[in-house]
Amino acid sequence: GAVVSQHPSRVICKSGTSVKIExxxxxFQATTMFWYRQFPKQxxxxxxxxxxxxxxxxxxxxxxxxxxxxxxxxxLSTLTVTSAHPEDSSFYICSAQQGLNYEQYxxxxxxxxxx
Amino acid sequence: xxxxxxxxxxxxVSEGASLELRCNYSYGATPYLFWYVQSPGQGLxxxxxxxxxxxxxxxxxxxEAEFKRSQxxxxxxxxxxxxxxxxxxxxxxxxNNDMRxxxxxxxxxxx
Numbered sequence: 020g021a022v023v024s025q026h027p028s029r030v031i032c033k034s035g036t037s038v039k040i041e042x043x044x045x046x047f048q049a050t051t052m053f054w055y056r057q058f059p060k061q062x063x064x065x066x067x068x069x070x071x072x073x074x075x076x077x078x079x080x081x082x083x084x085x086x087x088x089x090x091x092x093x094x095l096s097t098l099t100v101t102s103a104h105p106e107d108s109s110f111y112i113c114s115a116q117q118g119l120n121y122e123q124y125x126x127x128x129x130x131x132x133x134x
Numbered sequence: 135x136x137x138x139x140x141x142x143x144x145x146x147v148s149e150g151a152s153l154e155l156r157c158n159y160s161y162g163a164t165p166y167l168f169w170y171v172q173s174p175g176q177g178l179x180x181x182x183x184x185x186x187x188x189x190x191x192x193x194x195x196x197x198e199a200e201f202k203r204s205q206x207x208x209x210x211x212x213x214x215x216x217x218x219x220x221x222x223x224x225x226x227x228x229x230n231n232d233m234r235x236x237x238x239x240x241x242x243x244x245x
Contacts, residue, residue, distance in 0.1 A: 025177075053233070062224060062235045063178075112177055114233075122168075123233055127177035 022046055023115050025126035032103055032133055040098045040129045042113030048093035049115035053123060054086075057110040069096055103133040136161040138227050140236035147215050148244045155210040155239050157225030166228040167208040169199055172238075173221045181223075184208065195219070217243045 022045040032038045042052060051070050055063040067083075069075040069090035077083045085107075087099040096115075100107050110130050114123035139158045147153050159165060166185050170178040182193025189201040199210045208225060220243045225236040 060240075062237045065233070068232075110175075122166075122180070122183060123228070125170075125178040125180075128175075130175070 021117070021124045023049075023113065023124045023126040025111075025113055025129050027129060028127060029130045030132070032131070034104055034133055035102055037099055037101045038103055038131060040100075040111055040113075040131070042096045042098070042115070042126050044094045044115040044117075044124070047115075047117050047124075049096075050093065050118055051116040052090055052096040053114045053116070054088060054096075054098050055112045055114070057112060057128075059110075063112060066098075100131065103131070105133045107131065108133045136165060136227050136229055136232070136234050138225050138234055138236035140223075140225055140239050142239045143237070144240045144242065146242040146244060149217050150214050153210075153212045153215045153219070153241070155223050155225075155241070157208045157210065157236060158206050159208065159225075159227045160206065161227060161229060163229070164203065167199075167201060168226040168228060168233075169193065169197070169208070169210045170224045170226060170235075171195075171221045172224065178224065181210070215241075215243055217245065219243055 024043045026041045054066045057063050066081045067075045067077045069088050071090050071093050075088035090096040112128045114125045116123050137160045168183045169181040181197045182191045184191045184201045191199050222238045224238050
């Protein structure tokens with residue numbers, strides 16, 4: 020149980036285009052979902068927290084107009100990287116939390132490369 | 135604010151040797167503590183977690199961790215390392231619907 024999927028696993032896009040990454044909780048309802056960014060050989064950096072039906076809460080320094088997060092249902096959250104630039108290339112990982120259970124279940128990650 | 139420190143960036147051990155990865159945290163109350171493992175290009179896999187109760191926690195793959203409140207530590211241990219344990223290990227602190235990760239420790243296993 021507690022499986023989280025991400026799609027796509029890898030994506031290459033051209034500079035200036037937008038890319039959408041999906042995060043799904045497959046066998047539970049996720050009241051809260053999180054988006055992280057990980058640079059090579061570095062730790063995970065929390066980008067934003069989203070609750071179903073509410074606007075996402077962004078961490079300091081994360082541009083909310085660039086990284087659009089939608090949590091439309093209890094099983095799906097999307098991260099859209101708008102007007103992507105090469106510096107947006109990174110590994111993006113989502114996680115999902117069920118109710119008041121503090122444990123987060125992580126997706127396998129999405130490797131974004133912007134050329 | 136809560137924070138996590140993993141003092142060792144990279145550790146090399148021989149296969150079959152014991153392992154201890156250090157983790158120290160800073161938080162006003164007892165937080166929830168986690169250890170995750172990440173293989174290259176992969177997501178995170180939970181090894182074990184501590185919420186309350188017995189301070190020695192058993193996890194998957196033969197790992198265990200001990201919560202020491204007096205030292206604000208949650209070190210990960212394994213008595214005998216296998217070559218397949220080579221990966222990146224992250225300690226994390228969770229509280230108030232928030233989780234913070236340490237910088238990670240990269241484990242190399244020598245044959």
